[in-house]
Amino acid sequence: MLERLFHLTANGTNPRREIIAGLTTFAAMSYILAINPDILSAAGMGKEGLVTVTALAAGIGTLLMALFTNYxxxxxxxxxLNAYFAFTVCGAAGIPWKGALAMVFWNGIIFLLLSITGLRTKIAESVPPALKIGVQCGIGLFIAFIGLRNGGIIVKDNVTFVRLGELSNPSTLLVLTGIIVTFALVHKKVLGGIIISIFLVTMIGFEIPKGEGMVTVAPDSIWGLPSGIGETFFALDILYPITHLSEAWKVVIALLFVDLFDTIGTLIGVSRQAGLVDAQDRLPKMGRALTSDACATIVGACLGTSTTTSYIESAAGVQAGGRTGMTSITIASCFFLALFFGPIIVIIPPEATAPALVMVGVLMMQGVKNLKFDDLTSLAPAVVTMMIMPLAFSISDGLAIGFIVYFGTMLLVGKWRKVSLLTAALAILFFFFYVLNL
Structure with missing residues (x-):
């Protein structure tokens, strides 16, 4: 049966190798079970329910990928995107989380239509590589900044806007120590280094004072039945983006493009490593993979989470020998099993997830090496994009300014013919919206 479903022999693998690969990938990305609830709870949703939602969204999304593509x-x-959802869309912009979930839902619908029609890849190819890199690195800085802020290492200042926190504070010192340990574990390529760091900081937190209590609060039980999902399950205000179009459209565009770049980059990168691409470096089932990703986002929004997308940590499982959907089935099973350990996951404090956020941000910055430093028409827009995102605390603002600066620069230096029609159209649209307030 396994052979018929996953074609193990044809892909040069076996059940044991696939299971080990699945466990490897889960260990590499399981940190999301702690981080996603911690981030999204800032939008006003219950953390306990978000643990259930995160595990379900990951499990269902991965299962869809396994069954539709065998990848x-x-x-x-x-x-x-989860940080953008919580801190920018719901926080700074003041959009209710039910309305924000609807934006994620419609983003998934648009994504699905683009995937079915084959336009998704063409759109991604029409955006200049420099802007893609700028967006990726900008999100990395955005995530790292949130990690430093949540950990108390960076704090608000009325004169200089931000300043260094009190490192003599035991909880802040714990975060700094956690960052250093996380860097070391990841550098040494320790399997599950990020989740190990989260575990260590959480355990030490039982002994570190914070306010009138401790950093980590003891759980009532070790395991329990999944709970709390009732608050967010199909709670999205599906008409909100339509009735509030003026504030919703730029959010949907940001979600669309970030997910677009991230998904295609991950699919090609991981598939190339697994030997799944053809002689033209194309993924045979790209359409199915993109459709699976879009469906996962739609399902995730209905459950109550921000955009669900393909994870680059899948490369860890591929390196361990994973070649088929059986690896994904194993990963999905682990996420479904995690549903019963909510009481433990929910006590993980921000001090434990902050180092993980910084580490993920650093890893996302690695794309900067692919920028053309001798070409200012590529370098400058990318750098502006990655600076605006953390400083304006908005992925959509960084994306918009990046397009405007890129098109404006190419126009003035006489290279406007090299700009794709889509890039020019978006730059003009963003210019009218941001500069002329139309």
């Missing part, structure tokens, strides 16, 4: 690729709520 060893895992999905879960995406880093960066």
């Amino acid at each position: 060893p690729i895992a999905l879960a709520p995406g880093m960066g």
Whole structure:
């Protein structure tokens, strides 16, 4: 039966190798079970229910990828987009989380239509590589900044806007120590280094004072039945983006493009490593993979989480020998099993997830090496994009300014013919919206 479903022999693998690969990927990305609830709870949703939602969204999304494509690729709520959802869309913009979930839902619907029609890949190819890199690195800085802020290492200042926190504070010192340990574990390529760091900081937190209590609060039980999902299950205000179009459209565009770049980059990168691409470096089932990703986002929004997307950590499982959907089935099973350990996951404090956020941000910055430093028409817009995102505390604002600066620069230096029609149209649209307030 396994042979018929996953074609193990044809892919040069076996059940044991696939299971080990699945466990490897889960260990590499399981940190999302702690981080996603911690981030999204800032939008006003209950943390306990978000643990259930995160595990379900990851499990269902990964299962869809396994059944539709037979690829060893895992999905879960995406880093960066969850922070954008909680801190920018719901926080700074004041949009209710039910309305924000509806934006994620419609983003998934648009994504699905683009995937079915084949336009999704063409759109991604029409955006200049420099802007893609700028968006990726900008999100990395955005995530790292949130980690430093949540950990108390960076705090608000009325004169200089931000300043260094009190490192003599035991909880802040714990975060700094956690960052250093996380860097060391990941550098040494320790399997599950990020989740190990989260575990260590959480355990030490039982002994570190914070306010009138401790950093980590003891759980009532070790395991329990999944709970709390009733608050967010199909709670999205599906008409909100339509009735509030003026504030919703730029959010949907940001979600669309970030997910677009992230998903295609992950699919190609992981599939290339697994030897799944053809002689033209194309993924045979790209359409199915993109459709699976879009469906996962739609399902995730209905459950109550931000955009669900393909994870680059899938490469860890591929490196361990994963080649088929059986790897993804194993990963999905682990996420479904995690549903019963909510009482433990929910006590993980921000001090434990902050180092993980910084680490993920650093890893996302690695794309900067692919920028053309001798070409200012590419370098400058990318750098502006990655600076605006953390400083304006908005992925959509960084994306918009990046397009405007890129098109404006190419126009003035006489290279406007090299700009794709889509890039020019978006730059003009963003210019009218941001500069002329139309």
